Amino acid sequence: MNINRDEILSVNGLYISQLYKHWYAAECIAVRNGRLCKIRYPYKTPNDAINMLSFLNGKRDSFPKPDYRIQVYIMNNGYVR
Numbered sequence: 001m002n003i004n005r006d007e008i009l010s011v012n013g014l015y016i017s018q019l020y021k022h023w024y025a026a027e028c029i030a031v032r033n034g035r036l037c038k039i040r041y042p043y044k045t046p047n048d049a050i051n052m053l054s055f056l057n058g059k060r061d062s063f064p065k066p067d068y069r070i071q072v073y074i075m076n077n078g079y080v081r
Helices: 046-056
Strands: 008-016 024-032 035-043 071-076
Touching: 008 035, 008 046, 024 046, 035 046
Parallel strands: none
Antiparallel strands: 008 024, 024 035, 035 071
């Protein structure tokens, strides 16, 4: 999945899983193909997730490769399906 900063509406911040010990994610809201999506970029360490947040905010030019599969949630009228 290519990352385009023009599609990002807001950056939600760092998501810390309560279920898994080593699962941190950078979370953002984006518009793709006319659909509102919540996207999580998961990492094993919080430092990688914070570096991804810096990339999403436009403070860095590169980002670390996600350690796990990227999660995309399609939202409809504010509700996640």
